[in-house]
Amino acid sequence: MGQAMPSAAGYASLTAAIGDRSVPVVVMGLGAVGLALVRLLLDAGFAVHGVDPAPGVVESLRQGKAPMRHFPPEWCADMKGHSRLNLTAGFQGFVGDRAPRVAIICVPTPLDEAGQP
Numbered sequence: 001m002g003q004a005m006p007s008a009a010g011y012a013s014l015t016a017a018i019g020d021r022s023v024p025v026v027v028m029g030l031g032a033v034g035l036a037l038v039r040l041l042l043d044a045g046f047a048v049h050g051v052d053p054a055p056g057v058v059e060s061l062r063q064g065k066a067p068m069r070h071f072p073p074e075w076c077a078d079m080k081g082h083s084r085l086n087l088t089a090g091f092q093g094f095v096g097d098r099a100p101r102v103a104i105i106c107v108p109t110p111l112d113e114a115g116q117p
Contacts, residue, residue, distance in 0.1 A: 014101055014102075017101070018102065021044065021045040021046050023046075023101050023102055024046065024047040024048065024049055024100065024101075024102070025041050025046050025047070025048050025049070025100070025102045025103070025104065026048075026049045026050075026051060026094065026100040026102065026103040026104070027041070027048060027049070027050050027051065027103075027104050027106060028051045028052075028091060028103060028104065028105045028106065029051075029052060029105060029106035029107060029108070030050050030051070030052040030057050030058070030061065030067070030087075030106075031052075031057075031068070031106060031108055031109060032068065032070050032071060032109050032117060033106045033109060034050070034052070034104075034106035035050075035061075035067075035071050035075070035076075036071075037104060037106065038050050038079070038085070039075050039078075039079065042079065042082060042084060042085060045084075046084065047084040047085075047086075048084060048085050048086070049086045049087075049088065049100070050085065050086070050087045050088070051087075051088050051089075051090070051091055051094075052087075052088075052089060053089065053090060053091065054089065055089040055090075057089075058087045058088065058089040059089075060076070061076055061079060061080075061087055062080070062087055063080065064076050064077040064079070064080030064081075065077075070117060
């Protein structure tokens with residue numbers, strides 16, 4: 001009926017993997033918050049899988065271009081071709097055995113009439 005609770009050993013294993021940066025992190029949503037989080041995780045030494053439903057956002061990042069004006073373009077240039085960054089448009093493929101151990105979901109930031117967060 002419900003999902004089993006993680007075991008103490010599973011929790012300890014995940015905690016250790018986070019501590020030694022060996023667990024990849026999936027960031028779902030590459031808007032202002034998601035991109036900033038990707039940058040921080042890369043700087044901290046994690047492998048990051050960035051996912052966004054908008055193919056244009058992913059393509060801009062692959063080219064090293066900021067997909068929005070609120071994000072520093074030099075950060076995107078630094079992320080281009082980063083060895084620990086994988087970018088994907090769409091969320092399919094993260095099920096069953098391929099489900100991430102660590103996933104962070106970032107939803108869109110509401111903007112005012114002037115387009116500011």
